[in-house]
Amino acid sequence: MPGKRSDVISWDEFFMRVAIAASLRSKDPKTQVGACIADTNDRILSVGYNGTPSGLDDDEFPWGTSEDPLFDKHNYVIHAEANAILNYRGSLKDMQGAKVYVTLFPCQECAKTLVQAGVGEVIYLDDKYDGTEGNRVSKSVFDRCGITYRQVRLPEDALV
Ligand SMILES: O=c1ccn([C@H]2C[C@H](O)[C@@H](COP(=O)(O)O)O2)c(=O)[nH]1
Numbered sequence: 001m002p003g004k005r006s007d008v009i010s011w012d013e014f015f016m017r018v019a020i021a022a023s024l025r026s027k028d029p030k031t032q033v034g035a036c037i038a039d040t041n042d043r044i045l046s047v048g049y050n051g052t053p054s055g056l057d058d059d060e061f062p063w064g065t066s067e068d069p070l071f072d073k074h075n076y077v078i079h080a081e082a083n084a085i086l087n088y089r090g091s092l093k094d095m096q097g098a099k100v101y102v103t104l105f106p107c108q109e110c111a112k113t114l115v116q117a118g119v120g121e122v123i124y125l126d127d128k129y130d131g132t133e134g135n136r137v138s139k140s141v142f143d144r145c146g147i148t149y150r151q152v153r154l155p156e157d158a159l160v
């Protein structure tokens with residue numbers, strides 16, 4: 001009888017690959033973000049990516065930044081983490097203590113939202129805004145609320 005495969009990918013790698021796959025759906029030309037929420041039993045609850053609200057035609061969308069707030073993407077885009085929470089069709093009770101895999105460290109608004117949804121841990125890939133004011137606030141929110149966060153590194157072939 002053949003033995004089982006032992007060189008399978010870890011849960012961290014699996015969930016982060018799912019988050020990366022979600023990010024590939026993003027139409028943002030500069031920063032594509034994916035999120036995957038897994039419960040304490042390592043079951044995927046939801047995924048999301050940064051995109052426009054339903055009903056807003058993303059072909060007509062101003063995907064850049066502008067002095068005019070009406071033409072700045074930041075004022076319209078729903079963040080990957082928020083979409084992952086909003087996409088979930090079950091009870092928020094299931095999210096208590098869940099792990100959130102994100103391809104980019106969460107912004108301060110997402111940090112607060114994730115805390116309020118009850119997640120227990122944030123695992124991130126990239127932290128390109130490390131040290132900025134918003135990023136420091138995000139980390140302060142997690143620290144003060146007892147949410148742990150750690151960076152995961154994937155093999156080169158998992159990255160796009
Ligand atoms: O927590 C976050 C932070 C950012 N995003 C999205 C929102 C935007 O579409 C991009 C950021 O664009 P920049 O041009 O790099 O400022 O990332 C997110 O989904 N989640």
Ligand SMILES: [Zn+2]
Nearest residue numbers: 079106107110
């Ligand atoms: Zn955000």
